[in-house]
Amino acid sequence: MSQDFSFAVHAADGAARKGEIITPRGTIRTPAFMPVGTAATVKAMFPQDVRATGADILLGNVYHLMLRPGAERVARLGGLHEFMRWPFPILTDSGGFQVMSLAKLRKLDESGVTFQSHIDGSRHHLSPERSMEIQHLLGSDIQMQFDECVRLPCSDEEAERAMRLSLRWAERSRKAFHEEKGRAVFGIVQGGANKALRVESARALSDMDFHGLAVGGLAVGEPQAVMLDMLDTTVPHLPQNKPRYLMGVGAPDDIVEAVARGIDMFDCVMPTRAGRHGLAYTRFGKINIKNSRHAEDARSLDPASICPAARDYSRAYLHHLVKAGEILGMMLLTQANVAYYQELMAGLRNAISEGRLIDFIAETRAQWADGEKASL
Structure with missing residues (x-):
């Protein structure tokens, strides 16, 4: 195991845990939400502004970075942290999901996936070994195994085939991981919506x-009830002493449900993508700032927020920026959304420490409902 990477649980409330992941580049407070910096940038935000929201860690992606600007180039320029001016922890997704969802003319076999770039049609081969090599070149602190993620719903036969292939790829990824001080590698549980497959995958990994385990292949088209059922099935078979990461999740309500089931880490493009399209996430629920009802609304998104974007600008001004297509509107709403997600995580951590998570979730949901009702 790599030295100077550790995880400790400091408080629990039911299945929920509050803890810390220690890395040489900084401490990650859990439960944690990782803003997505797919191509070495959190879209529409400066790195220092991402940090100011309370983010401890960002996510980057192998598929996008290997295509542009290239992992070898990033390595020559000092690694991903130096390249994007983010000196804090970075987790890199292995690229498996993006190969399946974005690449053209892909061909999958035991060795890996051969595909054409969605950017220029160039041909590439991504294997467990190459994925780990790219993550090593990027210099990320937490690296993910290469896996195959299938969309739901799918047949049990398809889920089993992908799960077993992902387990074989997990062994190869673990072997190919460059053991370095402070670096970690996580395995990924697959198995579709089949409980037996999920349990088998979790136990094998x-x-x-x-160093940690992720639950993959959820939030890919299935109802929330299915996702939560898979978490109820899977989490009891994951190690208590290692961080648990639910990949690609998600909406605030999904996050609070997953935290209550013992998940420690999350990522999702939702807050940044929504911000670029005029949708704000707040403690009062979602606000569609494009709606004409905000055109003369002098209130801010949230006067009590610690985020200047949410606190200091009127809804009328944000409405104007979005309707005018001004870049500043995207920037302010993205910052407000990322800040809200971090405020939600801080609230969840505090509630776990105080043993009042159930009450906190109920209060949070009631405030969302009241706020969205008032917006109708």
Whole structure:
């Protein structure tokens, strides 16, 4: 195991945990939400503004970075942290999901995936070994195994085929991981919506000496009830002493439900994508700032927010910026959304420490409902 990477649980409330992941580049407070910096940038935000929202860690992506600007180039320029001016922890997704969802003319076999770039049609081969090599070149602090993610719904046969292939790829990824001080590698549980497959995957990965385990293949088209059922099935079979990461999740309501089930880490493009399209996430629920009812609304998104974008600008001004297509509107709404997600995570951590998570979730949901009702 790599030295100077550790995880400790400091408080629990039911299945929910409050803890810390320690890395040489900084401490990650859990439960944690990782803003998505897919191509070495959190879209529409300066790195220092991302940090000011309370983010401890960002996510980057192998698929996008290997295509542009290239992992070898990033390495020559000092690594991903130096390249994007983010000196704090970075987790890199292995690229498996993007290969399946974005690449053209892909061909999958035991060795990996051969595909054409969605950017220029150039041909590439991504294997467990190459994915780990790219993540090593990027210099990320937490690296993910290469896996195959199938969309739901799918047949049990398809889910089993992908799960077993992902387990074989997990063994190869673990072997190819460059053991360096402070670096970590996580395995990824697959199995579609089949409980037996999820349990088998979780148990097999738990025996492979990963530093943490992720639950993948959810939030890919299935109802929330299915996602939560898979978490209820899977989490009890994950190690208690290692961080648990639910990949690609998600909406605030999904996050609070998953935290209550023992998940420690999350990522999703939702807050940044919504911000670029005129939708704000607040403690009062979602606000569609494009709606004409905001055209003369002098209130801010949230006068009590610690985020200047949410606190100091009127809804009328934000409405004007969005309707005019001004870049500043995208920037302010993105910053407000990322800040709200971090405020939500801080609230969840405090509630776990105080043993009042159930009450906090109920109060949060009631405030969302009241706020969205008032917006109708």
